[in-house]
Amino acid sequence: xxxxxxxxxxxxxxxxxxxxxxxxxxxxxxxxxxxxxxxxxxxxxxxxxxxxxxxxxxxxxxxxxxxxxxxxxxxxxxxxxxxxxxxxxxxxxxxxxxxxxxxxxxxxxxxxxxxxxxxxxxxxxxxxxxxxxxxxxxxxxxxxxxxxxxxxxxxxxxxxxxxxxxxxxxxxxxxxxxxxxxxxxxxxxxxxxxxxxxxxxxxxxxxxxxxxxxxxxxxxxxxxxxxxxxxxxxxxxxxxxxxxxxxxxxxxxxxxxxxxxxxxxxxxxxxxxxxxx
Numbered sequence: 001x002x003x004x005x006x007x008x009x010x011x012x013x014x015x016x017x018x019x020x021x022x023x024x025x026x027x028x029x030x031x032x033x034x035x036x037x038x039x040x041x042x043x044x045x046x047x048x049x050x051x052x053x054x055x056x057x058x059x060x061x062x063x064x065x066x067x068x069x070x071x072x073x074x075x076x077x078x079x080x081x082x083x084x085x086x087x088x089x090x091x092x093x094x095x096x097x098x099x100x101x102x103x104x105x106x107x108x109x110x111x112x113x114x115x116x117x118x119x120x121x122x123x124x125x126x127x128x129x130x131x132x133x134x135x136x137x138x139x140x141x142x143x144x145x146x147x148x149x150x151x152x153x154x155x156x157x158x159x160x161x162x163x164x165x166x167x168x169x170x171x172x173x174x175x176x177x178x179x180x181x182x183x184x185x186x187x188x189x190x191x192x193x194x195x196x197x198x199x200x201x202x203x204x205x206x207x208x209x210x211x212x213x214x215x216x217x218x219x220x221x222x223x224x225x226x227x228x229x230x231x232x233x234x235x236x237x238x239x240x241x242x243x244x245x246x247x248x249x250x251x252x253x254x255x256x257x258x259x260x261x262x263x264x265x266x267x268x269x270x271x272x273x274x275x276x277x
Contacts, residue, residue: 013039013050015062031058031067037078037222040092043085047110049092051078057094057104059112069112074098079222080131080142080172091119093140095128101142103154122152129222132173134197135180141197143170149185149195163195165207171216172224177233182208182250184225186238190216192225194236194250209253217241217265224268230276239266 013036015026032052040049047068048060057073060066074096083092092104102118122142130143139160140152149163149170168189176182186192194209196202216223219241228235235256237247245259245266271277 011036011052013048013060026062026065028060028062028065028067031060031070032056038081040081040083042090042106042110043083044090044108045110047106049081049083049106049110051081051094053077055096055098057081057092059106059110061111069115071104071112071115073102073104073118074100079127079129082132084133084137086137091133091137093131093133095124095131095142095144097127099124099126099128099144101128101131101140101152103140120154120157122157124150130170130173130185132175132183135175135178141173141175141183143173143185145169147187149173149183151197161197161206163197163206165193165195165205165210166191168216171222174225174227174236176227177229182233184227184236184238186214186216186223186225188216188220190214190240192236192238209248209250211236211238211246211248211253213248213255213258214238214240214244214246215242219265221265221267223266226270228271228276229273230271235271237269237271239269241265245269 013028017023034053036052038051046063050058055074057071059069073094076097078096080095090106095101101122103120104115105119106112126145128144132141143149147166151161166187168187170185170187174184181198183195192211196206196208225238227233243262247257
């Protein structure tokens with residue numbers, strides 16, 4: 001059985017079975033007072049993590065449908081959320097309009113009983129639109145209104161690199177499968193970049209590919225891109241204001257597919273973990 005979730009401006013998170021009969025087996029309500037901006041499954045437990053425009057990070061148990069914890073994580077909108085399992089615990093990273101990036105330890109059970117305060121935080125100085133973990137959990141990637149991707153060391157707290165190349169705000173950060181050698185970052189400029197984040201990169205400015213063809217539009221939507229999983233990351237996809245999903249071949253940078261059918265801007269895409277879907 002495959003399960004997925006969706007979220008929207010009606011403040012409800014819906015849980016679906018993705019194989020027939022595709023039933024909506026649960027709804028989580030009352031988690032946020034405003035729009036839910038991102039949602040992530042726990043890697044270690046039955047918890048579901050959500051963030052919202054109300055500045056709250058909420059933890060819910062999908063087996064009971066109950067919210068188990070609400071954390072006032074930021075002042076204002078939280079734009080980015082990511083999680084990683086490391087050292088027997090699960091860490092969350094959040095970034096928001098208040099210019100802060102914060103790390104939360106929610107424990108091995110994903111309940112966040114001791115997550116009253118962040119275990120690490122950075123004041124970036126401008127709104128943060130995207131966050132992501134490195135594959136080994138030692139670094140945090142973040143993007144914001146300065147049009148750059150910043151890489152921070154979790155242990156020392158120091159900024160290690162600044163990845164340039166965007167001419168407008170990056171909207172999300174997606175790590176490539178496997179060793180996480182590359183990151184995909186769409187932007188408001190309608191150009192998605194793939195940066196090489198290996199310790200030693202042969203590419204100028206670490207830019208591996210520039211991908212064109214998915215228009216961002218004028219709505220300032222934080223579009224979320226994705227890497228294919230079933231083939232080890234040979235494809236990437238981004239939604240656009242053209243009401244389609246654009247899929248590229250990573251090696252050549254060539255557009256493989258334009259997937260139509262939506263009636264409005266496509267804001268988020270994801271690949272199936274094992275099938276070409």
